[in-house]
Amino acid sequence: MRAVLSKSPGGPETLVVEDVMDPTPAKGQVIIEVKAVGINYPDALIIEDKYQFKPERPFSPGAEVAGVVDAVGEGVKNVRRGDRVIAVPGWGGLAERVAIKADQLIPIPDGMDFETAAAFIMTYGTSYYALKDRANLKAGETLLVLGAAGGVGAAAVELGKAMGARVVAAASTNDKVEFALELGADNGLIYPSGPMDKAAQKELAGEFKLATGRDGADVVYDPVGGDYAEPALRAMDWNGRYLVVGFPSGIPALPLNLTLLKSVSVVGVFWGAAVMRDPAGHAANMRDLMAFYAEGKIKPRISKTFPLEKAADAIKALSDRTAMGKIVVVTED
CATH class of the missing domain: 3.40.50.720 (NAD(P)-binding Rossmann-like Domain)
Incomplete structure (x- = not known):
């Protein structure tokens, strides 16, 4: 699969796109076939080692994804292959597939497209x-x-x-x-x-x-x-x-x-950190937000989309503070 990789600390220009091994689901995990990735300010910080979390390199940035469950690991009961879901892995999302714990998934509401879903949660x-x-x-x-x-x-x-x-x-x-x-x-x-x-x-x-x-x-x-x-x-x-x-x-x-x-x-x-410390409170907030969306009170404004190969340009546009609303990377042309 293709993945955007940070191999050394630096700005968006240090990122590369390479073929890497597809992930396999561990117990309690699923594999998401990524359709869209929301770009957020932490993506710019994490590749420069300026964020609160510093994953081991090489890693893919991309904290917020939307896609389809492609494989299900042992013990997973809450989702099945083919489900449309949102996930916030923190990093790893700028790839064609990502492994994530099944209990962290949020169903995508009917009528919400992948780009909107990827721009919603964070x-x-x-x-x-x-x-x-x-x-x-x-x-x-x-x-x-x-x-x-x-x-x-x-x-x-x-x-x-x-x-x-x-x-x-x-x-x-x-x-x-x-x-x-x-x-x-x-x-x-x-x-x-x-x-x-x-x-x-x-x-x-x-x-x-x-x-x-x-x-x-x-x-x-x-x-x-x-x-x-x-x-x-x-x-x-x-x-x-x-x-x-x-x-x-x-x-x-x-x-x-x-x-x-x-x-x-x-x-x-x-x-x-609040999400990890209070998952029940986070789940309640997500229900409120989905209700606001259903009522038409909130809707992500996506100013621009980029293909996966141009993910570095997407992060640069965010870092330059030229974007209004959200920027999204899509894995398919």
Whole structure:
């Protein structure tokens, strides 16, 4: 089978496509014939050894797949050959087949295609866990979403609206803000690209406060980090919850005196670890998300698809932060 391999640490240009041995299912595992792979920011980090997990090389990136069960290992009762399923292996997905534990599979609903299925779990799973379990977002509250046109940011915009919040979308270009408004955001603003000095950060804090209203944001969803974090924190309301999701712009140094003065909670969001620690909670969240999808309240926006041979270009497009919504790799032309 064909597989995209990381043989040494580095950017997308270090990836190669090679023929490798087909996997066989161990006890409790199935083999999925991969049809589509959702590309996520951890894919860019893991090949550079910058992610929380560091698999032994050579390995395939690709944390989120959709496909068909091709073989079933000993003891597997919950699925059978031919079932359409979604899986989140963490890595290994950028290949024509992948082995995964059967108890980690999620059935693909009728009417959902493989590309949509591959773009669904990680972004919505992360954002719903953040907003529901970590922030306890309530209807009527104001949610400020940074990076609102990216994968998790776009999901946060949709989910915030589905949960009854007033959503303010912030992004780096007019096109990205317009995209977020199309997803349902109530208001939007453009923030500057690149590093900001203290004066620029103070100005941005004022713009965030103006956009979120007199009292500021009840919840900040931050998958960006860097110089955007402090202005967002300054624009928060009393008892606000600041969600730490990611750091593509760098790890910020937050002034903790602001958390005291505003009684703000800074809350970490590590969805992958939460899934492993609380599988029952994860399953309940997945049921909620599938219900939102069935009701038409959420739907992945796939901006571009790439063939397996161009998977490196897909990861590069995500790393360059030029994509809006989700990027998907398909195994068949």
